[in-house]
Amino acid sequence: MRLKIILALATLSALLLSWDLYRIFLQVPDEASQGAIFRIIYFHVPAAITSFAGFYVAMFSSIGYLIRKDLRLDAAAAAINEVSLAFATITLVTGSIWGRVIWGIWWTWDPRLTSFFVCWLIYVGYFMLRRAIDDPTARARMSAVLSIFACVDIVLVWKSIEWFRTQHPGPVLEIRGGGGMAPGMEAPLWWNLLALLMLSTALILIRMRQEAMQREIDSMRRFAHAF
Amino acid sequence: MSPASAVAIEGVWKYFGDFPALRDISFDVKAGSCLALLGRNGAGKTTLLRILAGLSKAARGRITILGLDPRAEKTRQRIGMLGHGIGVYEELSAFENLRLFGRLYGVDDPRKTATEWLERTGLDRVRDGLVREFSRGMRQRLAVARCFLHNPSLLLLDEPFTALDDRAIQVLQELLKTALAEGRTIIMSTHQLREALELATDVALINRGKLGFRGERTWEMLEDPGWLYRHYGEA
């Protein structure tokens, strides 16, 4: 049953993405001030939203683990964070490419991108921590605490970098195209978001299945050790 | 759990990663008794004692100590634990260490209690000496003082007679005998059979995480300490 859901989600998102790609490259016109590269926001922004949303959903899963002590909730949190980290990487890379084309530099310290980078660093630390702890219960609770700290902190990081940039302005990646997007241009963004959300859910479910199989192997190993 | 049980352990399991350190452990310890917890190295004795002391949580099962959860503040107040490490600070003096733990355990007059216990363990002459300068025997005696100073109802001792010098063994044995006479409960893990079995009223044997034997300490066991291992030890 699970497998069917994963397959369905993956197929749907693949179809949606293909249709979107067609629309983005063939139907949507070039943006007035930024040109062809503006199309990158159709991947950059949805990836950013998917990733961000993922981190917060994972935090709730972590809190769920702390309350119910069910290791599957920890596995879910880890899977969601992993996929979100991947999408965060995509956000950073697409943002960097975009900046290179528009401003000529690989990194512009754009406030949103910088905040994302901090987020990325925090979650790389999250996985380093998980790898450093052998005992599954200890790993689950430390990860949960870190996840909560991270999500609370990110809000403050965002606000502080934003304010810093108003005091020290620099090159900014304009998502609204410097004046607001024409109605026809915005739609693919939201469709792509839907596609990426479905894709990320499929990936998370796959990852969780891997974790569940790993746990089964672990418990069989335990059994073997005991006798 | 009967009302006279100081400690009730029901169906406790504990894992370290893949490895089941404790498997379905269940037994009671009556108030006022002294249980010798036997087992080979790695059998799970220390793991069980740490769970009882509230340092660790069982993966499955239930533990009740003096009617409460091991982690409850009231419970911890009434438990004295002597683990592998001596649990005293190198950079503090003997007196400062005992005063600190007196304060943490909510003792009425920490300074007075600290001084009393320094006398009882023969450390009053070095009360202001820093622990880092103490001999091994002196450290052990200070550790014992720390364990007893708050008049605990339950004493958890992990291989207490290991690496003690003669004087420390004497001090500890006296204290334990007095404690038993006062109705306190003692759980003592050991593989030093003679000293432990002398004091013990009950015996439990842990064998690779499982409970191999639980019963009263008999003269047979005292006469021939290896008897238990031969009959109920690992295959």
Added chain:
Amino acid sequence: MSFLGQTLAIAAKDLRSEVRSKETVNASLSFALVILLLFSFAFDPDSDQVREIAGGLLWLVFAFAGTLILNRSFARELVNDCLDALIASPVSGAQLFLGKCLANYALLMIVECISLPIFAIFYNVRLPQRLALLFLVMLLGTWGLTVIGTLFSAMTVNLRLRELMLPTLVYPLLIPALMGAIQLSTVLIAGDTLGEQNLFWFRLLVAFDVIFTILSLGLVEIVLVG
């Protein structure tokens, strides 16, 4: 004994140990001096450029030197299994945490108060008349550093790679507090007035401190025991 009494007993114990051994504060101060020296090779200490980055330099020194102290915080409890003795005692995780925070805070402030004049000397910076405000920034910023650092010291205490993991986890999380402290310090050291704009940073520092103190007190028991 009261909540506060026991907390202070733990703080006093840490401070007393440190005063007797002096190992952590000495290492931390040496490290601060080395960083100040190294940075002097990167920037010409006489130029005006230093004014612009003074705040950043100062807080980098504080953050790096501070990590040494914070790392030791729970690590020192591993000797003789003292951490077990503390956790087994009736004190709550919150008291243990708060006691250690207070001790760490004192040690960090000592290192910072010694580093600040040395920084001023090395970099030819005239310390502002409004030293009191700069001190306030140090008080607020250091508390943020302390709270996060102490909690993660507890989290990483049993890890092999403790010295590596603590900075990796802690620095990104500290960014809002460090930014606030850096901005305010730069303005104050340059002798400029703190305008409306910069009040934001004060509010941020206070918010950071309050939020993470509460969060840490709430979660520390989970970190220490489970």
